[in-house]
Amino acid sequence: MDSTISSSASLSIPKFRCFDPTYAYSPTTANHRRSFSNFSPTFKSSSRVNMVDFENYERKIVTGDAGYVLEDVPHLSDYIPDLPIVVHKDSPRGTHFRRAGPRQRVYFESNEVYACIVTCGGLCPGLNTVIREIVCGLHYMYGVNNVLGIEGGYRGFYARNTIPLTPKVVNDIHKRGGTILGTSRGGHDTSKIVDSIQDRGINQVYIIGGDGTQKGASVIFEEIRRRGLKVAVAGIPKTIDNDIPVIDKSFGFDTAVEEAQRAINAAHVESESFDNCIGVVKLMGRYSGFIAMYATLASRDVDCCLIPESPFYLEGPGGLFEFIEKRLNEQGHMVIVIAEGAGQDLLNECMRTMDQQDASGNKLLQDVGLWISQKIKEHFAKRPKMPINLKYIDPTYMIRAIPSNASDNVYCTLLAHSAIHGAMAGYTGFTVGPVNGRHAYIPFHRVTERQNKVVITDRMWARLLSSTNQPSFLDQKDISRSKTEEVSETPLLSAENHAQEIATK
Template identity: 45%
Template structure:
């Protein structure tokens, strides 16, 4: 057994200064008060919960534990906050807005909470979008609705312009709800504020339906997306079984990560082929997907295929190089491509198939959050409020190893989280579908 000592690295989170104002929220200050206690500034969460006794990690990072602090940097009654939702729609956005407002307004007594309309466009005065003052009535029922009451947009804006607008509005805290592109924008605002000596706290809340942000075991919207994806897969299965030589093909979200496709496959248990960006596959040849599909149709008479939108992009050859407003590379439509290739393959062999193609992407994105995501949204939002009032900045609230923690935004967006092909999730998918680990090899 190894006796090498692990070296711990404490991950520092930027702070605006000394927290010296007592918190107004109800928490125990001594044992026996039957209340949850404040989180100590020294509380840390280990990066790893599992390791080998023979080969323990030589190095491990320690992250700040999220939660309410006994002392605050901001005086709540004098504090003005703003929240912005950016990027594509995702189940749970309204839940985050509502819980964030409720925590700030009722528990902390924050003076003003502004809603910034249309994403980062709303921080650029030239776009003409005026901030909305949030009230208890304005957020009363939004958690039952899909989308975001503030609307959203993609695209970068000049951080200098956005900071100037925030300062002109006398905003002390900015909450940025979005994925990696949004959080890069949040980091740029935080850095610009630091350069100018502005005491602006910038706190990120991770929103990516693809679940591809690092240090986040789960981001809100994923479970709802999986639930809705299973409904589409169930319909595809019915269609496949309801026709001679039937094939149900469902294109799901997942640009760089196949978490929705994998989890929906496992929940459905009716998928025969799950195709994800992390695992390249070939269509042609004796070991290609098309030949495997032919064997399946000839033997069982039907098949269901789940494909993530970012899968199989190598099949299109050289990329066009174009990008969307968020800087994401524009992908070719793998769903339509597979539909055409599969039908052509079987028609050329005089063994035509009945293929039904389903793309539920926008129905999934705009759905209200389910109960599981509602709970996660509530906790992420409240922990973001705690971090901001304590003066934390340039920080993302993450859920990892069953705990909520503070992660510096640059660290969280340094690389995307993806399905591990040697991990238990992909192994479960292979076991459930019976498919080859990699077609074409």
């Protein structure tokens, strides 16, 4: 241990905490001045800054109102006078959400609760875990015994049977993939759903699904409120693409990234085993490339990652084909990871397809993996001196159908318990999720108003580019457009890209 710290052993041991001026923390009792304390968000400019000499080291001690003390890190402006500020971006303090958790006041009698659970949209690792934890949480924490499972998605309210759910029924379902309740895509009749809820005497509705499902939950909540029913509607956001805004991440994402490693590893083994071999792996990511980005970073075997947020082109200087040739010449093999939504503009232009939608209203995407594989083959067929092998792997449905891993199992438990506590406390019309590391209750409209996307001017994408050593694939037109957009708003410093929604009680 450092002698400077050990020499103060006779003093009370301080609790070291972080102070981020961007976020608001609750003030606590100040510790010894050498420690980091929780600072009040109203820390004023009149605070005193003392440079304390301690064994030839100047410590920067900042003191504020109520005895708060911050041992700050040195700053260049401390000893360089008139240091110019290159960029300074003021941003709002952010939106605060109500902290999730148990409440002192409960608005439902346990023996009067009649809850139901429904799953909608595509499959995702962790669905069964959330179902299990809602049932067990209601039973063991609040003594609720009446829980129904709605089969077949939203339409199951008026078109399918229901399943009585007990802790015994759901005991081991978390070990299975998919959902025991079944699911569906597509529209529904809101009036019929609320009629069914009212006729059955249901007073708590737990809805598990993605952004489309949460939009439906919002409409159901509005109809329930219009009728003046004492029914709590709680959403648990689900998407394997991690494209739900506001929350830190969606459940199933960690499992998807982990499972994607198997496909990438297979592509790497294949590509290393043949001369001039290219392994192409298509991963999920309709509009957001989070799975592809994180799987690439975790793998370290990927030479090129293509996502919807980062445009690319094939032919000419700086294009994808040129980079493939360069990498094959350097190491004799390569691995390409592509998200399903990447390059759709090139594909549609090439195939002259019309815009079509699936049952959920999502734009139908062409198979970009097969398309880009064929394009690569056609390109190198024109170069007989450089014959290639290409192995194409699409693990999409394998990833969706597996059970959640340990990390997601814990996360699903927290989400389910947060939803239960909120509903029992009388909150309604909300979805749950962690915001800056703290679980919160978020109004439906906040998680449906936009989609979370990879910010290609942010640090994580820069780390990926450093890992793969791939070019940006931007042509002159893209660069000119990017410079024009930066004049109006710098993406790196945008409050939209770095949302400051903070969960507080």
